[in-house]
Amino acid sequence: MKLRNTLLAGAIAAILAAPAFADVETLNAFENADVDTTFSLNFDDLGINTTSRVIYTRFNLDIDPEEGTAGFTSYQQEIEPLALPLGISTGRLMVEIISSEGTYNANFGTFETNDVYRITFENDLSFFGFQSPVEFPAVSTGTVRNVGEDRFIDMDWQGAGQFENADNPSEPFEYNYNCSVSTVVANDLAAIPPIPTTQSCASGILGIFGFATFGMGFMGMKRTVRRRR
Numbered sequence: 001m002k003l004r005n006t007l008l009a010g011a012i013a014a015i016l017a018a019p020a021f022a023d024v025e026t027l028n029a030f031e032n033a034d035v036d037t038t039f040s041l042n043f044d045d046l047g048i049n050t051t052s053r054v055i056y057t058r059f060n061l062d063i064d065p066e067e068g069t070a071g072f073t074s075y076q077q078e079i080e081p082l083a084l085p086l087g088i089s090t091g092r093l094m095v096e097i098i099s100s101e102g103t104y105n106a107n108f109g110t111f112e113t114n115d116v117y118r119i120t121f122e123n124d125l126s127f128f129g130f131q132s133p134v135e136f137p138a139v140s141t142g143t144v145r146n147v148g149e150d151r152f153i154d155m156d157w158q159g160a161g162q163f164e165n166a167d168n169p170s171e172p173f174e175y176n177y178n179c180s181v182s183t184v185v186a187n188d189l190a191a192i193p194p195i196p197t198t199q200s201c202a203s204g205i206l207g208i209f210g211f212a213t214f215g216m217g218f219m220g221m222k223r224t225v226r227r228r229r
Contacts, residue, residue: 026073027061027144028186029153030193035182039079039093042176052080052093056196057181059097061153063144065106070113072100072140077179084125084163091122095179098135109144115157127166136161136177144185151185 031037037054059075075097082090095117102113120133142155156178163173186192 023066024062024064027063027151027153028189028192029057029059029061029183030186031057031196032152032182032184033196037179037181039082039179040177041082041084042178043173044176045174050083052082054079054179054181055092057183058192058195059183061111063104063111065104068104068106070102070104070111072097072113072115075100075117077181079179081122086127088125088127089123090125093122094120096120100140102140109146111140111142111144111155113140115140117157138177142181153181153183153185155181155183157181 031054037057038051039054040049040051042049055078057075057077059077060073061070062073063070075095077093077095079093079095081092084090098116098118100113100115102111104111115138117136117138118133119136125132136159138157138159140155140157142153145152145154158176158178160174160176163175165172
């Protein structure tokens with residue numbers, strides 16, 4: 001009996017000493033149809049920029065106002081094709097997140113997370129020395145804001161890297177990327193609309209000419225850069 005009381009007292013003491021569960025809030029967000037969302041890929045040394053429209057964005061963001069932490073537990077995004085050097089198209093991009101952790105400021109509703117995104121390219125990009133999917137490190141910064149009874153999350157995620165230059169491996173293609181996102185926080189899962197579809201025929205035809213123009217511009221810029229060195 002004495003042993004039982006001792007064990008019971010110890011268990012109660014352990015429970016009282018244990019930290020309380022964090023007050024984590026999960027924000028389920030989807031694309032804001034009233035705001036254009038874009039993904040940009042920039043080759044600054046060559047003066048070349050390409051931007052495509054984001055078709056949809058869905059993510060879950062965990063915030064803990066008391067502990068001051070934030071992190072994405074899921075992220076799904078589809079982006080229209082981008083033009084790469086030499087007129088190569090990425091095809092559509094599928095984006096997901098594989099790791100995320102950061103901070104949250106409850107006073108201002110702001111967060112910053114260090115993330116690793118996985119991007120799957122629809123087309124074959126082996127010319128640039130990698131196979132899809134590719135992992136991209138990025139920093140996400142954003143704000144959770146209230147407008148009346150509605151709640152929104154505006155954010156950007158960005159990073160930088162290199163593409164292999166098969167023609168001249170000693171001069172890789174330096175690039176940076178940025179995605180500007182505007183989303184609506186759903187009051188419940190039933191409020192999340194179906195994933196939007198796009199009318200791609202017309203944009204696809206225009207994209208072919210866009211990619212060709214981009215490629216010719218890139219090749220001209222490449223020769224100019226080499227002459228300057």
